[in-house]
Amino acid sequence: MFDLILLSLQVAVIATLINIPIAIYVGWLIGRRNIKGKLILETLISLPLALPPVVTGYFLLILVGREAPLGQLSRFIFGADIVFTWVASAIAASVVSFPLMVRAIIVAMQGVDTTLERSARSLGAGPLRTFFKITMPLCYNGLVAGVLLGFVRAIGEFGATIVVAGNIPGRTQTIPLAIYSKVQLGKDSEALNLILVSTLMAIMTLMVHHWLITRGSKKGAG
Amino acid sequence: MTVSIQLNVTKKYGGFKLVIQTVIGNGITGIFGPSASGKSTLLNCIAGFEDPDGGQITLNSKTVFSSSSKINISPEKRRVGYVHQHSALFPHLTVRQNLEFGYNLTEKYRRVGNLEDIVHLLQLEQIIERGVTNLSGGERQRVALARSLAASPDVLLLDEPLASLDLPFRGFILEKLREISRGWNLDMVYVSHSVSEMIALADSVIVIRNGMKVVEGNASLLLNNSSVADYVDYGSFENILQGVVDGSEDENLSALTIGDVRLITPKLASEKGKQATVSIKASDIIVSKYLPAAISARNILKANIASINHSENPTFIDCEIGGWVLTAAITRQSVLDLGLRTSDEVYLIIKATSVIPMELY
Numbered sequence: 304m305f306d307l308i309l310l311s312l313q314v315a316v317i318a319t320l321i322n323i324p325i326a327i328y329v330g331w332l333i334g335r336r337n338i339k340g341k342l343i344l345e346t347l348i349s350l351p352l353a354l355p356p357v358v359t360g361y362f363l364l365i366l367v368g369r370e371a372p373l374g375q376l377s378r379f380i381f382g383a384d385i386v387f388t389w390v391a392s393a394i395a396a397s398v399v400s401f402p403l404m405v406r407a408i409i410v411a412m413q414g415v416d417t418t419l420e421r422s423a424r425s426l427g428a429g430p431l432r433t434f435f436k437i438t439m440p441l442c443y444n445g446l447v448a449g450v451l452l453g454f455v456r457a458i459g460e461f462g463a464t465i466v467v468a469g470n471i472p473g474r475t476q477t478i479p480l481a482i483y484s485k486v487q488l489g490k491d492s493e494a495l496n497l498i499l500v501s502t503l504m505a506i507m508t509l510m511v512h513h514w515l516i517t518r519g520s521k522k523g524a525g
Numbered sequence: 526m527t528v529s530i531q532l533n534v535t536k537k538y539g540g541f542k543l544v545i546q547t548v549i550g551n552g553i554t555g556i557f558g559p560s561a562s563g564k565s566t567l568l569n570c571i572a573g574f575e576d577p578d579g580g581q582i583t584l585n586s587k588t589v590f591s592s593s594s595k596i597n598i599s600p601e602k603r604r605v606g607y608v609h610q611h612s613a614l615f616p617h618l619t620v621r622q623n624l625e626f627g628y629n630l631t632e633k634y635r636r637v638g639n640l641e642d643i644v645h646l647l648q649l650e651q652i653i654e655r656g657v658t659n660l661s662g663g664e665r666q667r668v669a670l671a672r673s674l675a676a677s678p679d680v681l682l683l684d685e686p687l688a689s690l691d692l693p694f695r696g697f698i699l700e701k702l703r704e705i706s707r708g709w710n711l712d713m714v715y716v717s718h719s720v721s722e723m724i725a726l727a728d729s730v731i732v733i734r735n736g737m738k739v740v741e742g743n744a745s746l747l748l749n750n751s752s753v754a755d756y757v758d759y760g761s762f763e764n765i766l767q768g769v770v771d772g773s774e775d776e777n778l779s780a781l782t783i784g785d786v787r788l789i790t791p792k793l794a795s796e797k798g799k800q801a802t803v804s805i806k807a808s809d810i811i812v813s814k815y816l817p818a819a820i821s822a823r824n825i826l827k828a829n830i831a832s833i834n835h836s837e838n839p840t841f842i843d844c845e846i847g848g849w850v851l852t853a854a855i856t857r858q859s860v861l862d863l864g865l866r867t868s869d870e871v872y873l874i875i876k877a878t879s880v881i882p883m884e885l886y
Contacts, residue, residue, distance in 0.1 A: 418613040421574050424600035425607040426627030426676045436626075440617045 308500060311477040314389055315458040318396035319404075322453055326405040327446070333405075334412030335438070352402040356462025363395055363467045391468035392475050396457035404453030411445020412438065448515045455508040459501065529554075529680060529712040534570050534580035534590075543567065543577075543736035549714060553706050555727030555744055556716045559761070563736040564716045568682045571714070572607050573600035585679055601630075606678030610685040612669035614657040620668050621653050627676030637677040637709055647671045647701060663694030670698065674705065681705075681713045687722060699726055720748045720763040721804040725883060762807040762841065764851050765883070772797045778823070778877055785847040789823035790880040802883040807841060807854035809879035813872045814863050823877040826851070830869045833860065844873055 332338055333345060351359045367373045367385040377385045385391050415438050423433040439446070461479040468475040470484060478501050485494035530549040535542070543563040556564050569575040571582060573589065576597060582590040584605065589598040614623050628640055638646075644653055647667045652660060657668060666686055673681060683702075687695040703726065706713055715727055723730050723744045730744040740747065745765065768783035770793055779793040781801055788803070795801045817825060828844035828851065838857040842865065843850050851873060865871070 416613070418609050418611070419615060421572070421600070422607065422609065422613045422672075423615070423626065424574070425572055425603075425605055425678075426672065427601045427604075427630035428626070429599070429601050432630075437615060 304496065304500075306473065307476065307478060307481055307497070310389060310473075311458055314392045314396055314477055315454055315460075317393040318400060318457040318460075319450060319454045321393070321397045322401050322404050323450060326401060326408050326449065326453070329405050330408030330412050330449075331434070331438075334409040335415075348405055349402045351399050351463075356399055356460070357466055359399055360395060360463030360466025363391075363398060363463060367391065367394065367467065386467060387469045387471060387475060389468070389475055392460075392464050392477060395463040395467050396460040399460050399463050400453040400456035403456050404449045407449025407452055408442070408446055411442035411449065414445065415441045444515045444518060448512050451508050451512045451515070455505055455512075458504060529585060530571065530714070531581070531583040532567070532571070534567070534577035534582060536566060536570065536575070536577045538566070541736060543570075545733065545736070545738055547731055547738055547741065549712075549731070550729065551712050552728035553702070553713045553715055553726055555723040555730035556714060556733060557718065557720075557723050557730050557744075557748065558733040558739075559718055562734050564718075564733060565684055566736075567733070568607070568684050568714065568716055571680075572605050572682055573598065573603050604677075604679040606673035606676060606681040608666070608669050608673050608681070608683045608686045610688050612665040614660075614665055614668055614672070616656075616658050619654060619656055620649060620660075623657060623668060623672050624649075624653075624675045627672060631675075631677050635677050637711075638674065640675060643671050643674050646674075646705070662690050663697070666690060666694070666698055667701075670701070674709075674711075678711070681711055683713060683715045685717055686715075687717070687719075695722070702726060718761050720761060721765065721881070721883060723748055724765055762852065762854060764805045764807060764810075765802060766805065766849070766851075767800060767802045770795045770797050770799050770801050781880075784849050786826055788826075788875075788880060789877045791877060791882060793882050804881045804883055805851070805875060805879055807852045808839070809875065810851065810853035811874040812842065812844075812853050812855055812859070812863070812865070813874055814865075814869070816872055817874060820874065821876075822874045824873075824875040824880075826873045826875070828871055828873050830865060830867050830871060832867060833865060835860075844871060846873075 329344070329348060333341060338344070364386065365371060367377070369384055369386060374385055377383060385394070419437055419441065420433050423437045428436065459479055460477070461483070464475070464477065465480060470476050470480045472481075476484070478497050482494050482497045482501070485491070485497070529551050532549065533546045535544050541563070543566050545563070545567055556567060558564050566575060570577050570590070571584070577590060577592070579592040580590070581588065581592070584603060588594070588596050589603050590596060615626065618626070624640060624643065628636070644650060647670060649667060649671055652664055657665065660668065670686070687698060690698070699722065702713065702715075705711055717723060727744040729742060730747055731741040732739045732747065766783055766788070768781040768788065771780040771782045771787060773779050773792070774789060777792055779790050781788045781790050781793065781803060790803055793801050826846055828846045831843040831845040831850060834841040835857075839854045840857050840860045842853045842855065842860070844853060853873060
């Protein structure tokens with residue numbers, strides 16, 4: 304069971320780490336800039352939230368499958384396939400959890416008063432310094448809350464993962480997939496342990512998330 | 526007069542259009558006008574927060590914006606300080622860190638004052654290590670001003686910095702602004718719709734309305750005259766009166782002699798026999814055709830109507846009292862109901878608390 308938890312954490316952590324910089328950038332684009340095609344971008348990034356995860360998994364299979372360009376590229380560079388590996392699990396978890404993370408970050412960024420950024424600029428700070436010294440710290444709580452929400456979604460990912468990474472014990476089987484297999488095989492008591500672990504992890508993450516959100520609103524910043 | 530800022534900008538916003546061509550000289554220049562007249566947009570264009578649709582902006586002979594030459598210097602390189610109405614302090618930093626933000630970004634050779642001098646000037650010693658979220662309104666604006674000064678700007682823009690402050694705090698900041706303007710030789714552009722702030726502070730004033738410059742010139746000459754009725758909001762026209770302090774009435778009230786009139790005012794700090802200036806809002810003056818009896822107001826002044834400006838509602842009425850003029854603003858309906866005409870005898874009713882001592886400014 305320990306290996307199972309470790310693999311699940313590995314997949315979720317990698318997925319979250321891939322998402323953070325992209326989510327911050329997209330969050331800034333949507334929350335802070337007046338760009339054209341905002342509606343299209345917002346729809347696109349939220350799509351995995353609205354689609355059945357199995358459908359998302361199918362699209363990913365088209366993108367990274369053995370015959371797909373990305374799959375061939377991987378074989379050319381690494382000499383290995385993406386599909387049915389833990390990398391595919393991480394990609395699936397990343398795509399499915401991205402909307403939750405980015406939406407929290409957009410809200411946090413929209414909450415930052417533009418006059419603060421303007422003040423920083425008139426005090427001599429360029430756009431990058433203003434972003435890292437003013438915008439980011441002020442939406443820090445919202446940012447961490449978004450990251451946690453994304454992480455908890457990534458660790459629970461099932462539908463897209465099973466399509467693109469399969470359910471291979473020791474290779475791509477994460478906690479939710481293992482629970483599914485054990486219930487299917489009638490090993491309810493083994494499943495129960497895993498259910499307990501994943502429930503505890505979810506509760507802990509959500510409590511930290513809640514604490515961050517309320518702390519943020521008390522401080523009046525992000 | 527050496528030129529400080531040269532402006533020639535146009536900017537469109539839905540139905541609103543800002544078209545300003547003017548030269549802002551050294552010292553403190555007031556930008557005066559009613560709300561939504563384009564004052565803040567103008568400051569934002571100078572600071573680089575908003576881009577004009579066309580035109581040119583020159584700061585101390587350096588072009589910072591030019592639509593024809595495609596020049597648009599970013600805000601952080603314009604060396605323009607900006608004090609916002611709501612101070613805009615960085616909430617995640619302490620007072621000291623707020624001040625250090627711009628100070629540390631300023632090259633050493635450009636620094637006009639060191640941080641401790643600025644802290645001392647604005648009396649921030651007591652709060653320097655505190656966070657900014659629990660400061661009072663007056664403290665916040667002092668920190669905001671100090672933070673701008675710490676970045677040693679070439680020009681300081683102030684957007685209604687006193688609008689949300691009580692009178693005593695305003696007085697302190699106005700006094701410091703005058704001190705800084707002279708002592709540091711720092712040019713300032715001060716936006717406000719308060720006549721008394723303009724007269725107390727600005728060397729010259731530019732009046733704008735509906736995005737256009739209406740008139741410019743000396744603040745006290747321009748704004749202490751009811752002909753400004755054409756470009757001030759109802760309620761914002763103020764009578765600025767100078768007189769001689771005639772002692773105290775009681776512990777809360779003083780008296781001021783202006784010509785033959787003895788005006789009861791709130792407690793004045795100036796001693797008996799000294800000159801003092803007060804301001805009375807035109808909209809705070811009640812006009813009566815008959816001598817009112819049993820009334821709580823401390824001042825009932827007999828006057829003759831010198832002129833009635835019918836062009837606007839409310840109507841501005843200039844009343845002559847022993848050689849000087851007091852302007853009242855009343856509704857057009859009141860003028861009709863009372864049948865007021867030029868040279869009519871009227872009584873002007875003014876509460877002592879409606880007389881604002883300018884020494885607070």
